[in-house]
Amino acid sequence: MPLTPIPLPGADLQFDPAFLPEAEAAALLASLTAGVAWEQRNIRLFGQEFPQPRLTAWYGDAEARYTYSNLTWEPRPWTPTLQALRQRVEAAANARFNSVLLNLYRDGRDSMGWHADDEPELGPTPIIASLSLGALRRFRLRARAGLAHPPLSLDLPSGSLLLMRGATQQNWQHALPKTTRLLGPRLNLTFRWVAGQA
Ligand SMILES: O=C(O)CCC(=O)C(=O)O
Numbered sequence: 001m002p003l004t005p006i007p008l009p010g011a012d013l014q015f016d017p018a019f020l021p022e023a024e025a026a027a028l029l030a031s032l033t034a035g036v037a038w039e040q041r042n043i044r045l046f047g048q049e050f051p052q053p054r055l056t057a058w059y060g061d062a063e064a065r066y067t068y069s070n071l072t073w074e075p076r077p078w079t080p081t082l083q084a085l086r087q088r089v090e091a092a093a094n095a096r097f098n099s100v101l102l103n104l105y106r107d108g109r110d111s112m113g114w115h116a117d118d119e120p121e122l123g124p125t126p127i128i129a130s131l132s133l134g135a136l137r138r139f140r141l142r143a144r145a146g147l148a149h150p151p152l153s154l155d156l157p158s159g160s161l162l163l164m165r166g167a168t169q170q171n172w173q174h175a176l177p178k179t180t181r182l183l184g185p186r187l188n189l190t191f192r193w194v195a196g197q198a
Pocket residue numbers: 101103112117130139156174175176188190
């Protein structure tokens with residue numbers, strides 16, 4: 001299916017609910033769950049260390065070093081599977097990506113809190129391509145200060161691709177809340193362009 005705009009003021013969202021066929025998404029979920037170097041990193045919040053409520057991994061070109069939630073990420077080199085996915089996502093998004101952040105939500109208790117992907121190394125108007133595999137989870141967007149608009153919920157099925165572009169990160173935050181529904185794992189890949197650092 002093609003990418004289709006989701007209208008939202010101050011944002012630029014494009015969504016394809018069926019970017020990958022179901023069977024391919026399921027096979028990728030299995031191979032990436034087994035083959036990726038997952039870590040549970042700590043996050044520092046208000047001077048205290050907490051384990052992140054999900055597993056993560058960072059792959060990319062060598063210069064795509066990234067600081068995120070006070071953690072510095074050295075990318076691991078692309079695997080053939082991730083490299084092939086990058087090329088397909090680049091073609092669909094009509095954009096280039098030098099890195100991918102992978103998040104594994106092991107069940108409904110794993111989550112991602114409210115944030116915007118607005119780190120300086122992403123630039124003021126980043127293009128972020130988010131590919132979802134596995135259990136359907138609800139993605140939430142809420143307006144940042146200065147924009148009065150109700151939040152948006154978007155269910156992200158396995159094989160779906162969501163692009164966030166333009167001023168989206170400046171005007172909106174997003175999150176992946178916990179759920180009490182009994183769900184299997186969900187794996188999310190966000191392809192990004194990170195400006196190189198010395
Ligand atoms: O898992 C998701 O859909 C969101 C991931 C996300 O926001 C991020 O990696 O910055």
